[in-house]
Amino acid sequence: MSPHKLRAVLQALSPTSSTKDTGLNREKFRQAFRWMLLARLSEEKYANLYRAGKIQGGVFIGKGQEALSVSVGISLRKGDIFAPLIRDQAGRLAFGESLLDATRTYLGSRLGPMRGRDGNVHRGRPREGYFAMISHLGAMIPTVAGALLAKRFKGEKDFVGATCIGDGGTSTGAFHEGLNLAAVEKLPLVLVVANNHYAYSTPTSRQFVCADLVEKAAGYGVEGYSLDGTSLSECLEVVGNAVERARSGNGPQLIVATLLRLGGHGEHDDAHYIDEKLKQSEVGRDCLKLAEKFLLEKNWGTKAELDEWRADALRQIEDAVATAQREPHPDPNLDDWRPLATQHLSEGHHCE
Amino acid sequence: MSITYLEAIREAQAKALADDPRVYIYGQDVGNFGGAFKATKNLAKEFPGRVIDAPLSEDAIIGSAIGAAIEGMRPIIEMQYADFSTCGLNQIVNHAATLFWRTQVACPITIRLPSGGTAGSGPFHSQSMEALYATYPGLIVMTPATVEDVYSMLLEAVAIDDPVIFCEHKYLYYHLKAEALPTEALPTGKARIARPGRDITVVAYSAMVHEALAMAEELATEGTEVEVVDLRSVKPLDTDTVLASVARTGRLLAVGEAWPWGGVTAEVVARVACEGFDLLDAPPRRLNAKETPVPFHPNLWGTHRPTARSIAIAVRDILRQ
Numbered sequence: 001m002s003p004h005k006l007r008a009v010l011q012a013l014s015p016t017s018s019t020k021d022t023g024l025n026r027e028k029f030r031q032a033f034r035w036m037l038l039a040r041l042s043e044e045k046y047a048n049l050y051r052a053g054k055i056q057g058g059v060f061i062g063k064g065q066e067a068l069s070v071s072v073g074i075s076l077r078k079g080d081i082f083a084p085l086i087r088d089q090a091g092r093l094a095f096g097e098s099l100l101d102a103t104r105t106y107l108g109s110r111l112g113p114m115r116g117r118d119g120n121v122h123r124g125r126p127r128e129g130y131f132a133m134i135s136h137l138g139a140m141i142p143t144v145a146g147a148l149l150a151k152r153f154k155g156e157k158d159f160v161g162a163t164c165i166g167d168g169g170t171s172t173g174a175f176h177e178g179l180n181l182a183a184v185e186k187l188p189l190v191l192v193v194a195n196n197h198y199a200y201s202t203p204t205s206r207q208f209v210c211a212d213l214v215e216k217a218a219g220y221g222v223e224g225y226s227l228d229g230t231s232l233s234e235c236l237e238v239v240g241n242a243v244e245r246a247r248s249g250n251g252p253q254l255i256v257a258t259l260l261r262l263g264g265h266g267e268h269d270d271a272h273y274i275d276e277k278l279k280q281s282e283v284g285r286d287c288l289k290l291a292e293k294f295l296l297e298k299n300w301g302t303k304a305e306l307d308e309w310r311a312d313a314l315r316q317i318e319d320a321v322a323t324a325q326r327e328p329h330p331d332p333n334l335d336d337w338r339p340l341a342t343q344h345l346s347e348g349h350h351c352e
Numbered sequence: 353m354s355i356t357y358l359e360a361i362r363e364a365q366a367k368a369l370a371d372d373p374r375v376y377i378y379g380q381d382v383g384n385f386g387g388a389f390k391a392t393k394n395l396a397k398e399f400p401g402r403v404i405d406a407p408l409s410e411d412a413i414i415g416s417a418i419g420a421a422i423e424g425m426r427p428i429i430e431m432q433y434a435d436f437s438t439c440g441l442n443q444i445v446n447h448a449a450t451l452f453w454r455t456q457v458a459c460p461i462t463i464r465l466p467s468g469g470t471a472g473s474g475p476f477h478s479q480s481m482e483a484l485y486a487t488y489p490g491l492i493v494m495t496p497a498t499v500e501d502v503y504s505m506l507l508e509a510v511a512i513d514d515p516v517i518f519c520e521h522k523y524l525y526y527h528l529k530a531e532a533l534p535t536e537a538l539p540t541g542k543a544r545i546a547r548p549g550r551d552i553t554v555v556a557y558s559a560m561v562h563e564a565l566a567m568a569e570e571l572a573t574e575g576t577e578v579e580v581v582d583l584r585s586v587k588p589l590d591t592d593t594v595l596a597s598v599a600r601t602g603r604l605l606a607v608g609e610a611w612p613w614g615g616v617t618a619e620v621v622a623r624v625a626c627e628g629f630d631l632l633d634a635p636p637r638r639l640n641a642k643e644t645p646v647p648f649h650p651n652l653w654g655t656h657r658p659t660a661r662s663i664a665i666a667v668r669d670i671l672r673q
Contacts, residue, residue, distance in 0.1 A: 081419075113455070114454060114455070117454055122454070125455075126451075126455050126457040131422070132455050134450065135446075136442050136446055136447075138411075139411075139415060139443060139446070139447055140415075142409075142413075142414075142415030142416045142443070143415045143419040143422075143443075145412070145415070146415060146416025146419030146421075147419035148419070149420055150420035150421075150422075153376060154423070154424070154425075176409075177409035177411045178409075178411075178412050180412070181406070181407055181412040339449070339450075339452065339453045339489035339490040340452065340490065340514045341460075342512050344541075345492055345514070345540060345541055345588050346588070347588050347589070348591075
């Protein structure tokens with residue numbers, strides 16, 4: 001089965017969808033492309049800052065996964081829930097995260113949403129439906145399911161929750177428990193799997209043996225889709241469709257995108273283990289370059305416009321970095337060091 | 353009228369559901385069946401749609417509660433047995449416990465753990481997990497020992513804006529009765545002098561309070577006056593009340609049903625040693641369960657955990673020093 005062609009693997013369960021009549025919206029494509037570009041360039045900047053020793057901890061970039069990620073963020077709207085994972089800079093921006101929030105978190109600014117208490121991709125604004133991932137893979141799936149359960153309790157209508165995971169994350173118990181629970185409750189959960197062929201260094205042959213991860217959808221009794229994660233138009237269409245299917249009461253949606261991580265697990269990792277044949281295959285194509293080509297061929301944008309968008313993105317990045325770099329880091333003497341919302345119940349410092 | 357510890361748990365949940373539309377109950381068999389111990393008996397009928405059966409997925413049960421709490425709900429989670437909460441451990445200690453610190457968004461969930469040993473329950477239906485949870489910042493750990501406390505503290509747990517591990521003791525479910533539900537209660541974090549005495553302080557919590565009280569009754573006939581402190585919550589731990597008691601008696605024994613390595617009794621002894629060493633007339637001591645899994649057979653189980661008899665032996669030992 002060619003991985004870059006859209007196919008409704010589970011015909012009985014999936015609504016059919018076709019690349020021929022995309023109904024693809026020019027404006028949406030252009031907007032998505034711009035988020036992808038901003039994500040790619042901002043993460044390149046973070047990687048440079050990391051190599052220059054200006055970022056503590058680590059930098060984990062989504063190079064090669066921007067088309068899929070942006071399609072999730074752009075398909076959601078205010079009132080929805082989004083729990084991104086580590087390679088979702090594009091989706092985060094499209095969902096509404098400011099570049100400054102992201103930059104402040106990477107650079108450890110006290111003014112960022114995590115205030116230096118957590119860093120890099122472990123960031124969010126949960127009150128605004130933008131959940132802050134924990135590192136333990138799969139954990140956000142039941143969490144989003146619970147948020148959707150809450151919205152149902154509160155009588156809200158027309159909401160969706162989306163969360164992203166990788167091929168490695170599908171092996172966790174939390175993935176199974178979360179998707180199954182969402183299916184039992186028929187929740188509007190969109191679970192997006194980026195099969196980027198490696199979990200850190202572990203290839204998919206050591207991760208699972210089914211022909212395609214989307215086969216799991218049948219096991220949970222949910223609708224499933226398999227798609228080419230390097231094609232922005234396909235990602236926008238399939239993810240957008242799944243989000244609307246979830247929104248209109250068709251229960252959880254499992255999306256499996258095939259693509260390749262175009263780099264290491266993080267910037268500390270030289271990714272020497274990635275199979276050269278995969279890199280040279282269609283799976284290894286760069287979604288950003290493909291989207292740019294598509295845009296020009298369709299005449300949905302001009303070269304001059306692309307240059308302008310790139311310059312604009314670089315300006316935004318420079319501004320965000322300059323701002324965050326001027327800001328104070330957290331001060332251990334100013335932190336209250338209390339882990340509880342109920343402050344008076346926090347323990348004192350006995351036996352210190 | 354009399355009410356058991358178990359009925360008080362049910363009544364507290366009924367009141368929480370009635371008083372606050374944000375409250376719902378989620379757990380295995382809690383719906384029409386009313387829970388493995390009947391702690392949610394008839395609640396699904398009385399509160400339609402708000403007392404829901406969950407699949408056998410402890411990670412997802414806790415994870416979903418965290419998401420619901422972020423969205424403004426106040427879930428009460430029943431783990432069928434405290435022992436099974438280890439299957440949801442990641443969500444409890446890495447997600448619920450860290451959420452407020454990381455994001456400034458509170459995580460008001462109550463996780464009920466039917467805890468502790470009963471005869472014949474064996475290694476996987478008898479555990480006391482309070483020390484495990486107490487070691488993680490961001491959690492409150494309650495260990496009520498009385499019918500009154502289990503009622504008022506469960507209501508307080510639901511009202512608190514943080515994740516609360518609510519260790520209710522299965523041995524007390526049917527054994528313990530009170531005349532009526534309480535109308536007032538000590539605040540969370542405040543220990544209680546369960547029995548005043550002048551010769552030695554015995555610090556206990558949960559079911560061990562009753563073993564300590566039975567021991568104190570017995571020793572009173574020999575002229576020894578034991579002061580029993582019921583911690584009520586092990587986190588926060590009311591060090592002040594413990595120190596004040598040791599100041600009166602000069603001697604300390606900390607008793608817990610959990611295993612000996614580390615844990616609540618070690619914490620109590622450490623705090624008294626650090627902050628009240630001068631108050632002690634004899635070395636402080638701890639009494640815990642034996643360092644093995646909890647045994648199945650009643651003969652073994654009865655010796656595995658501290659009892660009034662083994663506590664009395666320890667107390668007499670300390671008093672001889």
